Amino acid sequence: MGNAYLAVKALLDALEVEYVIPPFCGREALRLGSLVSPEEICLPFKINMGNYLQSIERGADTVVITGSCGPCRFGEYCELQARILRRLGHDVDFIVIERPSEIGLRGLLRRLKRVAGDSGKRGAQKLNALIWAVRIMKLIDALEARAHTLAGYEQNRGECRRLLHAFRRDAQEANGPNEMAGVIRAYGRKLDAVKTDRAKAPVKIAIVGEIYTIIEPFANLYIEDRLMDYGVSTKRRLSPGWWVDNLLRSALRTPSGAHRAARGYLGLEIGGHARECIGGAVLAKEEGFDGAIQIFPMGCMPEIVSKSILPSVARDMDFPVLSLVVDEMTGEAGFVTRLEAFVDLLERRRDRGVSGR
């Protein structure tokens, strides 16, 4: 899922737990996953299955996945995935991390212990490793966010994108949280050195929608890379680090800014991140963005609700929103055409002063 794996890698390195990193999500993972998945399940499930199969090939014997108790179908992933893998004859252990209200605090600790069971480290060291992992996750988020914004201002088109790709490659080589943090800092400095033209007024687009498909580049046909190539500044509120924060927020029951912004349109929790999607679009308008792109996998229940509300947001706030639905059939050409047309539309609106800036 995007670069979240780098933080998990740092964590497991520090714990000295053996792990397998599957190849980057790609056609092969999706092909393998689609073969064994139910036809109408959403795209993340299929990509996950492909990742598992590729990891099992490389010797993985345990799958760690977070659970949830609905109402979105992600909560049922673990049950179905475990059963399908068992039927395929793979004897893998599924460790499902659930919230304590469901399995009890003791149940949660027992499951966490199973994850870190082989680690020779003491409790305090384990906790320290976890804190480091979260910190690294946030550093990576910040690095990505900066590159996505800078892409609109860079003088040599494509520089930020190339830096991000190089970062991914180097980070994977890093051993342990300290080295990882070093790599992040080095690339932060490289981003500082990117030649920019502050006089430019790039088109600015917010990316909202279902969390997996907006974070995993393969699932959204590398939309952020494409937009960077077009010289568009993008912002995505949801990220792995945000997800961790959100866990704490929901435990403390404090509403996020996006929830507050969405209140006029969708006041109740309906599962997934529908409220973040609506709120994200509202906030993007307030922050001076030119438009928003919503991405979700075909059949995603919460995002279908937000898709039906977004036209009202667009109308009320005079803010163009493009909804893109992805699944294993998505054709690249049609996708790119729609994306280019949307960027053209935003450029013209800006040049003719329609957007009211």
Next chain:
Amino acid sequence: MTVGIPKGLLFHKYHPFFETFFTELGEEIAVSADTAKDTLDLGAQYCVDDACLPVKVFHGHAASLRERCDLLLVPRFMRVRAREFICPKFCGLPEMVRHSIPGLPPVAGAPIYAHTDACFYGWARETGLCCTKRVSRIKRAFLIALEKQKKHRTGIDDRGFSLRVALVGHPYNIYDPYVNMNLVKKLNRLGIGAVTEENLADGLIDAQVRKLSKRPFWTFARNAYGFAVHMAECGLVDGIVYISSFACGIDSVTTELIRLGAPGVPYLLLKIDEHTGETGFDTRVEAFADLLERRRARGPHLPAHGKRLSGGKGAAGRA
């Protein structure tokens, strides 16, 4: 004041309650007509295109009531059993309807938590206050309506047919003959009786569901899975027929869990959407009926893959 009640989604299960509640409050009620082609057309016109068929049908019912009512009831079912959910689209239904259909009267879309009577009353109070200021009157109407609802029984249990199948699916797909193209009648005509989940005791469903590694959090999934697997395991049915709407998120999981949970039992998965052609649908149902009949005649031994059922020389393998 006239309250519009769309005949879609869980209407078939809860209509005695809603009708009685508003009548007891002294309001007129307007119920939309049975689902027909124009309902579906209206729904497809207004509803977001990614939604499933039942949600589109509901939009059609709601749109057809636009001019006929002053308050439109859009039940936002959040929960009907403790710690379970219905479906994200149900939770956001009033928003979907309000933002998709222009020219609607005010929408009564308070959340319904019907797992206890006290929580259910929360909805009645909030909605009743749109009609009257007297809380005592609301309470009385609520109790009468609840009484009526508790007497209301749904469920199909056909007797006197040589074959019997478990008919599984969401109630709005099973009880709307337009949406399922008269599936129950079609089965009956082929000599197959249907039985639905309402006829199985709750405890038996629970016992089945407890065997899963994780407690299912959708009421629909719990009922469908527990019922289908129990009937199959106990040999109470000859097969399972699952009627599911295209792109239903819950069914994408449930149908697969049933397939894995009841191996070796004939299983027909029928998908419906607004384009479903009736001929293809009929062919599949008929082929399934043939399969059940042959299994009954020759015993439940499935032939090895690639071999024909009819015996005799030259029929043993694929040429």
